[in-house]
Amino acid sequence: MAMKCALSEELPVDEYLITEEPYYVPVGNEVEIFTAAYKNLLPVNLKGPTGCGKTRFMEYMAWKLQRPLITIACHEDLTATDLVGRFLIKGESVEWSDGPLTKAVRAGAICYLDEVVEARKDTIVVIHPLTDDRRIIPIDKLGIVVKAPDEFMLSVSYNPGYQSIVKDMKQSTRQRFVAIDFDYPPAELEKQIVAHESKVDENTATQLVEIGQSIRNFKHHGLEEGVSTRLLIYAGKLIQEGIESKEACRIAMAKPITDNPDLQKSIDEIIAAIME
Amino acid sequence: MAMKCALSEELPVDEYLITEEPYYVPVGNEVEIFTAAYKNLLPVNLKGPTGCGKTRFMEYMAWKLQRPLITIACHEDLTATDLVGRFLIKGESVEWSDGPLTKAVRAGAICYLDEVVEARKDTIVVIHPLTDDRRIIPIDKLGIVVKAPDEFMLSVSYNPGYQSIVKDMKQSTRQRFVAIDFDYPPAELEKQIVAHESKVDENTATQLVEIGQSIRNFKHHGLEEGVSTRLLIYAGKLIQEGIESKEACRIAMAKPITDNPDLQKSIDEIIAAIME
Amino acid sequence: MAMKCALSEELPVDEYLITEEPYYVPVGNEVEIFTAAYKNLLPVNLKGPTGCGKTRFMEYMAWKLQRPLITIACHEDLTATDLVGRFLIKGESVEWSDGPLTKAVRAGAICYLDEVVEARKDTIVVIHPLTDDRRIIPIDKLGIVVKAPDEFMLSVSYNPGYQSIVKDMKQSTRQRFVAIDFDYPPAELEKQIVAHESKVDENTATQLVEIGQSIRNFKHHGLEEGVSTRLLIYAGKLIQEGIESKEACRIAMAKPITDNPDLQKSIDEIIAAIME
Amino acid sequence: MAMKCALSEELPVDEYLITEEPYYVPVGNEVEIFTAAYKNLLPVNLKGPTGCGKTRFMEYMAWKLQRPLITIACHEDLTATDLVGRFLIKGESVEWSDGPLTKAVRAGAICYLDEVVEARKDTIVVIHPLTDDRRIIPIDKLGIVVKAPDEFMLSVSYNPGYQSIVKDMKQSTRQRFVAIDFDYPPAELEKQIVAHESKVDENTATQLVEIGQSIRNFKHHGLEEGVSTRLLIYAGKLIQEGIESKEACRIAMAKPITDNPDLQKSIDEIIAAIME
Amino acid sequence: MAMKCALSEELPVDEYLITEEPYYVPVGNEVEIFTAAYKNLLPVNLKGPTGCGKTRFMEYMAWKLQRPLITIACHEDLTATDLVGRFLIKGESVEWSDGPLTKAVRAGAICYLDEVVEARKDTIVVIHPLTDDRRIIPIDKLGIVVKAPDEFMLSVSYNPGYQSIVKDMKQSTRQRFVAIDFDYPPAELEKQIVAHESKVDENTATQLVEIGQSIRNFKHHGLEEGVSTRLLIYAGKLIQEGIESKEACRIAMAKPITDNPDLQKSIDEIIAAIME
């Protein structure tokens, strides 16, 4: 069978280097802890809710430590093969192509498995020999074992609020990571972030953060998860674009997070009260 | 193996351009909101029941913004591969063929995932890096990453009335979209739409809309979902074709939406009362 | 790899044309309704029990409208690929072969999906863009979209008596079809059909229909479904062949429809009482 | 790829002709009914417990009607492909090979699907167009449809005692077959069969049948199914070989049919009482 | 595609001949029964707990009857293909390779399916035509049917203590086998076996057997299954190697069979009491 393939150029790992300092404002000592773990070859687990800045933090640390960052969004259909690599058709031949995890190991990059508990069990096991003394990744399909250089680091995130019994991390996996807690930034800091990212004035940013914090209090009254900093920024952007401010808040903050009409009404009242 | 393939001509993306203004009557400020979101690179989620005009609205916006529109009907067996692309047999060789999502990203089109919660989890994850700052789509099988131009937009729809616990949008997905609520159009507007689309006279259109609204009230009495504007138009078309009007309503409005004999009887009575 | 394949001749669509008028006696205005729907490009859903004449009706309408009829029996393992098409080995090469649905679309045929709810979800979704304004079928594997000519029609059947919660039609699918109810024919008509098809005399046909109707009354006493007109015809044929008439009824009508000894006994008594 | 294959000779259908009259003693009018059904092209369903002679009856009828008999033991992993056919590697080329059902259709043979409810749903659907007026089998992989000659007949068996809700025949399948009930033969007849097949004397045969009938009475006291005629024959054969007669009965009749110690003890007592 | 394969030498069936008499001490008349079944072409089912000597008995009978013995350990993922055979890559070509069951049929060997109920349903069905008058194995992939010579025998084992409703043998399978019960050997015999296999002195063997029998009494007090003769031999071997005798018993008998601390403590007390 003759084969021709127009598109397959493999991008070099440099692609994954972050060259500009990402906008990140530390909340506590998370930068120091991550750095200490990195130096001691300890894997790190970032625990926290959706949209509170975990991904941005990883970008910041990768920039600070000057390592490429390879991010993998985990999901139920992600297999060990997706991580490790597979044979791909290249022109008239078939060539091995490293998966993102193998690429990270070889390049001494930081590999970040986002929402790791969503992945299938065989994915998790692939990281076990990378997270103890061995620091190796076995590539069954090539019959080889690759040893990670000291520059390589494995980091995962997960959201403790989600976890059901079915989708929990096994203790034999958990106990391979040090864990850093993440949460929404404190009001003053979040205001600064919202203003910076959406270009709204300080007063609007203050109101948006106030609304966000009020909504988060509903979490114990039926709301599955609080509103993320990202959505506050969305609301700010719509306001900047000329959408009426209360409408912008409803569209970016009330409707996305719940389908429950009662909760939506309560959130609308909060918006009306704060954003006059 | 020698291969020959007669049919495989790939259609250019222009195919997806909508050249004639679609018939759409706005209900509120949905056009302005969508436009603001588009300008700010914010993904949009259209929430609302079956057949209330979400698809038509997307066609209208694509026409207004002059972008190609690529629609994907989501379902349980839709995989990330279906969206991203695969290797296809072309004549005697094998060539990469972009999936609809990749095609949309490359062309700066609007990509519309209809009933997104029906899709498998790996599909959802594919859209994550397209819906944050990165705006990228990784193509594992080619080992490349494609960055979306500013013209690209991702839009999804879903029907909050359907969602079970199994098929709900995860907060980490939901909080990536601003949300616009859709509902059946108000009576006056729906009358205008029914008359325009089915060519019935104003009086018949008024009666059809009146029946539609009465049926929708049954939603809290065992009816799974209200009757759609589409079915009102079906009834109008059958009447125009010469089918007796009450029979046309039964065939297009009562029987399609429920198998429950009691509900059907109640709906028949409504039809008989209004459509004398 | 050298390949040789002796048998693969593709039959032309004319094969699917029905040249002789099928024996069909209308019960109500179903012929007019179907014709009106056909003219207005509206998809049709035939609702009714097993063996009451839905398939025969489709054959009759296809003959009357002079369109080829392509019937697909739906089942759990039917995939979108089965409907749309696949690459087949032809002699030494591999060629695309349209599936039955694509064949119907291209030829402007009537496509009939029998027991549509038995199909997998991805099958259903394939018909969505064929059942709204677009009237298109996307062929992912070829990267093309085929537009249906006005002559094409999609029709489905389903049995409301069967439907469980798991196997129900989604409202977003249901509301794309006008629906025609089917039931066992009225006594006089069924007698005529049984006599015509099994060649029994009028008296025997009358008795068979009487038994059939009595059995159908058991449906509310544990019988899953009434006895079909088809089984009445089977009984008639066995009688014509010389099998004792009560025995013929037991073999063709009592034993096929239930394994419950009590129900079988009750049916035997009915047979004995009517068929003396 | 060069291929070589030593073993693939296809056996001609004559192979399936039964040339010697099988030993079968009719219990009632089952031979006449089957013959009448065969002449009228009606599919037949044999209902009855394990090992009561259904398979032997099919062999007998095939011999009597002088048609080849192709038997297929159904099971959960049997697919439509297994029945219809597939491409096989033959020497250096790939050739189509008819599956057993297609082979039977082409040859006008009798095809017997043993324990049909064990098969997957797609298997069942393959037989639908063979069991109505159409009498066709569509071969998707070749893109052709094969019409059955009048000599072809489809027959199925199933055991009503087994059926769970999960594994029941759908009414739309059931109502395509006339049904003949089978049961263990009456005592006199079974004695004759046991003596003929195992070569034991008449007295021993009488005792074995007496034990068999007593065990069958336990069916309402926890025994899943009665002992089959086959096991009576096994016991007879062991006795003929010199195994002590009570021991032979325990080994061939008590232990195979149940693991319940109480039931085994009761059966042992029956054996001891009858086989002194 | 050019292929090269260094290792594929097929072993001749002689490999499966047992040339040295295996150590086996009969408990009852099992040798005679098996021999009678073998002569009469009756399949045999060995019922009994883990590690009580079923496999050794099969080796002994194969040696005695001078037939090769092919053993297959059944499990959930064993398919009919694994048993029957598949196409394998041999050097540059593809050749058919008989599976173990086909190999046994052709060679007139004894085929032993260990723990047969663990296998998938399609595996079981493959043995049906081998266990009735036909004594054939259909090889679908080659389109042929192989007839077993009289020397071929099929034997299965299963453990009645394990069986759940999900994993039970169907009556239509069960009633194809005569059944021989197996249990742990009586004390005197087991002592002899333990001494022979582990080389411990008679006194130690007596103590080990005494412990084994005491543990087996716990079966009705929460222990899933009694301790096997194999584990008594393990304990003996560790003692011979110099491990303190009570410790050896704990390691080889208490800890392997249960994780329940209470049961372990009770077993430890038994060990302490007997093995002073």
Add this chain to the structure above:
Amino acid sequence: MAMKCALSEELPVDEYLITEEPYYVPVGNEVEIFTAAYKNLLPVNLKGPTGCGKTRFMEYMAWKLQRPLITIACHEDLTATDLVGRFLIKGESVEWSDGPLTKAVRAGAICYLDEVVEARKDTIVVIHPLTDDRRIIPIDKLGIVVKAPDEFMLSVSYNPGYQSIVKDMKQSTRQRFVAIDFDYPPAELEKQIVAHESKVDENTATQLVEIGQSIRNFKHHGLEEGVSTRLLIYAGKLIQEGIESKEACRIAMAKPITDNPDLQKSIDEIIAAIME
């Protein structure tokens, strides 16, 4: 199809030899027991909680016995093929490549299946013929059987604390292994290990072990599993790196093992009380 493959060099088994004595301090007579089992060809099962030193013990024993150690982390998607071997693309040809288990058998290595109960059933069955008298591994795909040399040993581990009914070892598997219990090391020993591995001073090591032991007492109060020695070492490393000691304990010991805020608070109090 022409193939090219840049990376596939197979590593020699020597790779798996451990040349430097691993740091391991025996707790009891586990070294003697393992050695006795090894000499008698008995498979060994290591039972114990996560991170208590089972893997290190295996490394130590492999070093002591001077055998290569091949470790396989078991998981739900691990198949027999993964263990036994597969055909791999090598340059332009396809060659057989031994899986890790086959590699171990051929080389007379020690094969260690970590968390064996996580593996699929077909994996377990592959080890059965390796764990009785036969000591063989059948390689179906090559049609051969490989006999293990006396140097080969099979060892497995599992964590009794985890096992659900679904994931339990079958008795027929369990009773093939002698079992050695593992637990966290006694305080004095653990202190020594923590000091050695993390380089903290003796006082800090004492405090870390004290905290560890207190946390382990919570196991009966909702904590799924105690804190592993590995995490004590992590905490020590962070302290050595300059992270405040209480913070280091929270990050390495409290947060990784539980998401329960109450349990975390209790653990924080323990840390505060001990680590002043």
